[in-house]
Amino acid sequence: MDQSKEQRILNTVSYNAVKGDPESVMKCIDKYCSQYEWAMNVGDEKGLILDKIVEEADPSVVLELGTYCGYSAIRIARLLKPKARLLTIEFNPEFASIAKEIIDIAGLSDKVTILEGHSEDIIPQLKKKYEVETLDFVFLDHWKERYAPDTVLLEECGLLRKGSILLADNVVFPGAPEFLKYVRNNQRFECTSYPSHLEYMQVEDAMEKAVYLG
Numbered sequence: 419m420d421q422s423k424e425q426r427i428l429n430t431v432s433y434n435a436v437k438g439d440p441e442s443v444m445k446c447i448d449k450y451c452s453q454y455e456w457a458m459n460v461g462d463e464k465g466l467i468l469d470k471i472v473e474e475a476d477p478s479v480v481l482e483l484g485t486y487c488g489y490s491a492i493r494i495a496r497l498l499k500p501k502a503r504l505l506t507i508e509f510n511p512e513f514a515s516i517a518k519e520i521i522d523i524a525g526l527s528d529k530v531t532i533l534e535g536h537s538e539d540i541i542p543q544l545k546k547k548y549e550v551e552t553l554d555f556v557f558l559d560h561w562k563e564r565y566a567p568d569t570v571l572l573e574e575c576g577l578l579r580k581g582s583i584l585l586a587d588n589v590v591f592p593g594a595p596e597f598l599k600y601v602r603n604n605q606r607f608e609c610t611s612y613p614s615h616l617e618y619m620q621v622e623d624a625m626e627k628a629v630y631l632g
């Protein structure tokens with residue numbers, strides 16, 4: 419059975435990255451996916467925007483929706499202070515297992531916990547099962563039609579507090595129109611658009627930041 423693209427990404431990281439060095443893992447993935455096989459990592463252009471927003475927020479508890487190969491989990495977790503942690507939800511078991519290995523190579527396993535399953539099932543468990551009080555930062559990068567319902571669910575579960583930051587990838591391409599409509603017409607959110615490009619391509623894309631006002 420020939421290997422998956424995600425397995426090939428893990429191979430190149432395992433072979434070429436410096437163990438324990440998140441930046442070298444990110445560089446390795448970006449190089450492979452821009453030169454050999456496109457993959458849906460947030461990438462280096464949107465990644466720089468993500469870095470700045472995370473650095474400014476300096477969050478203690480981060481939730482990521484959509485782990486994929488762990489690129490953005492590494493991107494975010496490398497910037498977190500010692501006791502801070504990132505929980506990331508992945509539905510696809512193969513992606514989850516590959517991400518776990520790549521995050522381990524980056525040396526970030528003690529900061530990152532991968533939760534396998536559907537976001538709508540796991541979000542309601544975060545308080546009791548995963549000892550989350552409220553979320554400081556949420557990175558939305560999973561099924562685009564889940565962005566809006568999961569935002570409603572996060573609020574309903576009392577996981578958002580004054581100042582909680584939602585950052586959504588791909589609001590232009592593939593697009594998340596319902597999410598944009600929901601947060602932009604909602605007085606409880608303060609929204610900012612960050613125009614950029616689709617990872618490794620010259621296609622327009624953007625990320626949307628929505629700060630919860632409580």
Ligand SMILES: O=C(NCCCCCn1ccnc1)c1cc(-c2ccc(F)cc2)cc(O)c1O
Pocket residue numbers: 458459460483484485507508509510535536537559560561562587588591592616617
């Ligand atoms: O679909 C995307 N991500 C979700 C993957 C499944 C998430 C599963 N999951 C995890 C937790 N709960 C559910 C995505 C797609 C593209 C893209 C761009 C151009 C193109 F031609 C095709 C695709 C670019 C991205 O940056 C993306 O993020």
Ligand SMILES: [Mg+2]
Pocket residue numbers: 458459460559587588
């Ligand atoms: Mg994305």
